[in-house]
Amino acid sequence: MSAHLAIVLTAMLGGAIRVSTPFIFVALGETLTEKSGRINLGLEGTLVLGAMLGYATAYETGSPWAGVLAGGLAGVALGALHGLLCSLPRVNDIAVGIALMTLGTGLAFFFGKPFIQPEAPHLPSVPLADWTGDHALAEALRVNPLFFVGIATALAMAWAFRNTRVGLVVRTTGDSAAAALAMGIPVDRVRVLATAAGGFLAGVGGSFLSLSYPGSWNEGLSSGQGLMAVALVIFARWSPIRCVGAALLFGAAGALGPALQSVGVTQGYYLFNAAPYVLTLLIMVGSSSSVDAHRAAPGELSITR
Amino acid sequence: MTDAVGTAAHLTAAPARRGSAAALRLRAASEYVVIPILAVVAASLIFALFLLALGKSPAAFLDLLWIGGFGSAFSWSNTLSRAAPLILTALTVAIPAQLGLTIIGGEGALVLGGFAAAALAVPFVGSGAPAAVVLPLMALAAVAAGGLWIGLAGLLRLKRGVNETISSLLLSYIAIAVTLFFIEGPLRDPASTAKASTLPIGAAYAVGKMPFLKVHWGFAAGVVAAALLGVLMSRTTFGFAARITGGNIRAAQAQGLPVGKLTLACCSLAGAAAGLAGFFEVAAVQGRANASLAAGYGFTGILVSFLARHNPFAILPVAVLFGGLAAAGGLVQRRMGLPDATVLVLQGFIFVVLLASETLYGRFPVFRISGRQGRA
Numbered sequence: 031m032s033a034h035l036a037i038v039l040t041a042m043l044g045g046a047i048r049v050s051t052p053f054i055f056v057a058l059g060e061t062l063t064e065k066s067g068r069i070n071l072g073l074e075g076t077l078v079l080g081a082m083l084g085y086a087t088a089y090e091t092g093s094p095w096a097g098v099l100a101g102g103l104a105g106v107a108l109g110a111l112h113g114l115l116c117s118l119p120r121v122n123d124i125a126v127g128i129a130l131m132t133l134g135t136g137l138a139f140f141f142g143k144p145f146i147q148p149e150a151p152h153l154p155s156v157p158l159a160d161w162t163g164d165h166a167l168a169e170a171l172r173v174n175p176l177f178f179v180g181i182a183t184a185l186a187m188a189w190a191f192r193n194t195r196v197g198l199v200v201r202t203t204g205d206s207a208a209a210a211l212a213m214g215i216p217v218d219r220v221r222v223l224a225t226a227a228g229g230f231l232a233g234v235g236g237s238f239l240s241l242s243y244p245g246s247w248n249e250g251l252s253s254g255q256g257l258m259a260v261a262l263v264i265f266a267r268w269s270p271i272r273c274v275g276a277a278l279l280f281g282a283a284g285a286l287g288p289a290l291q292s293v294g295v296t297q298g299y300y301l302f303n304a305a306p307y308v309l310t311l312l313i314m315v316g317s318s319s320s321v322d323a324h325r326a327a328p329g330e331l332s333i334t335r
Numbered sequence: 336m337t338d339a340v341g342t343a344a345h346l347t348a349a350p351a352r353r354g355s356a357a358a359l360r361l362r363a364a365s366e367y368v369v370i371p372i373l374a375v376v377a378a379s380l381i382f383a384l385f386l387l388a389l390g391k392s393p394a395a396f397l398d399l400l401w402i403g404g405f406g407s408a409f410s411w412s413n414t415l416s417r418a419a420p421l422i423l424t425a426l427t428v429a430i431p432a433q434l435g436l437t438i439i440g441g442e443g444a445l446v447l448g449g450f451a452a453a454a455l456a457v458p459f460v461g462s463g464a465p466a467a468v469v470l471p472l473m474a475l476a477a478v479a480a481g482g483l484w485i486g487l488a489g490l491l492r493l494k495r496g497v498n499e500t501i502s503s504l505l506l507s508y509i510a511i512a513v514t515l516f517f518i519e520g521p522l523r524d525p526a527s528t529a530k531a532s533t534l535p536i537g538a539a540y541a542v543g544k545m546p547f548l549k550v551h552w553g554f555a556a557g558v559v560a561a562a563l564l565g566v567l568m569s570r571t572t573f574g575f576a577a578r579i580t581g582g583n584i585r586a587a588q589a590q591g592l593p594v595g596k597l598t599l600a601c602c603s604l605a606g607a608a609a610g611l612a613g614f615f616e617v618a619a620v621q622g623r624a625n626a627s628l629a630a631g632y633g634f635t636g637i638l639v640s641f642l643a644r645h646n647p648f649a650i651l652p653v654a655v656l657f658g659g660l661a662a663a664g665g666l667v668q669r670r671m672g673l674p675d676a677t678v679l680v681l682q683g684f685i686f687v688v689l690l691a692s693e694t695l696y697g698r699f700p701v702f703r704i705s706g707r708q709g710r711a
Contacts, residue, residue: 071500071501111687115687115690115691118691118693118694119694120693120694120696121690121691121693121694122690122693124437124500125437125641125690126687126690128437128439128500128637128686129638129683129686129687129689129690130683130687132634132638132679132682132683132686133680133683133684133686133687134683135679135683136676136679136680136681136682136683137680137683138676139674139675139676139679140673140674140676140677140679140680143674143676253508254504254505254508257501257504257505258505260501261501261505297520298516298520299516299519300512300513300515300516300519300520301512301513301516303512303515304508304509304512304513304516307505307506307508307509307512308509310505311491311497311502311505311506311509314491314495314497314498314501314502314505315491315495315497318495318496318497318498319495319496319497
């Protein structure tokens, strides 16, 4: 039994790192967007389109890193579209996000059909635990380099929010558009750029879904990760560092089903698949009305009001 | 807000005589019809360019859309059968929207409703229990399951301030996962190998087709539900209170309106509509509960409701339009060699352009009630 437990825990550790990587990117992208005062619920569509375009580009060019870039650029396009539409007076950011979920998913499925079969090159993985000689552990800790890129991005973002002019501009825009305008900050332009940059990160997260080993492009690739990331950002109280921690927690929840399956517990596989959603919901119940969350929330945000 | 949309269908007849209050009101209301139609036309043009860029003929697409959706008695019955769940899932969005809530979890409520109906029916199969008893029970189970599910999103919003858009979609994923668990596991029909299903509910408990139309009764139920909810929202104190809450929740609270009860009631009604759609999908279309229940009706319903500006009466024609689009999808796929996601792309274009068109309201003087005469 304890051997089984060890296997499950090892599988969950590896799974947590693997599953959390797209969460890290989407959550960081959403944090950037929300810090500027807007919500982009369309990141679910960005994730799917990024996964598809990333895979297609990697297949056509033979370079998985070109795929990562393509996924990011797809995110920039959708993010900029969201940002520009929401700059029009009386256009609601939450509704536009739902529309972009539809459009992004639709475009990905439309253009993705021919890429379901072919094999694109995967991103290389970094063997962290090969030296232990423990096969299971070595297997679990073959970590995708994007995981480290995600953590570096989180650290850089946290530093930039606190210490740079750009960070201050974004935070001011998100806390009070009136104050930002008074300072001469072009509010709409900042928000468009923040949403586009956030889209880039989400698109990179999408490319991870299809380009990390043993992934491939298929239409069931993302089921709500983009949306769960929005909940995760509230839970992480708009802190890039806490986003990483929250993403790891989500990753562990997501890895629970496959980890149990690996030791032969197949009963209730579908129930374990529901675990991340249940966890997200519980986290939202716990964090939505908390005093801390309200204090940390950007003042212009409509989601916590 | 949008209360006059229902009367605005006859906008072309508006002569707009200055001073006639009714004509002026009609002219002002026609804005809510003209702008969405303009948005659909603009999105269709973008989609036409999209097809041209891919070397496909937009004219051929339109032609197939017409043939597959509206060109024959057969295509009409196909269209209306698909419009039925769309009416109901659009109501799932439209009713809470009166309160200013954006619910997008209709898909899960539909699946859960369908599953509840099937799970209730299966033990009765072969027992000889009369359909007149079992069918209402199935519908009740479906309505209760859907109502509880979306009602839960309302409750979380009310008690804990959880954003209902996200929670309803999360609940939707949970509903689908739970349903799949039962369909793949405890309630699986051992004979269903390729596609896991519950045991069939059998011919005894199947819902038949309406006379003349060759469309299952779900369409009639959808029309009745839209009419009832439309009257509830536009002609009763309940609906009035809901719309005040949607307009300004603090004003509603200051007036002593029961905001909490309104939220729970509207969300439960909304989920009940989706659950009812699930009941008809099981009892009239699939004959059992399986993964096909999650066919995307819940998501298309979101677009239908937005396009109808959350007006239950306006949902009817819009749902028929999108039912036709869904019905023609297969034909377009076969004849033009386009993937089945083509319809999804078109829906995405329409949705995006429609929301961008929100910015046009109030910009055209032609819709303004000039002077003050019209207001009395």
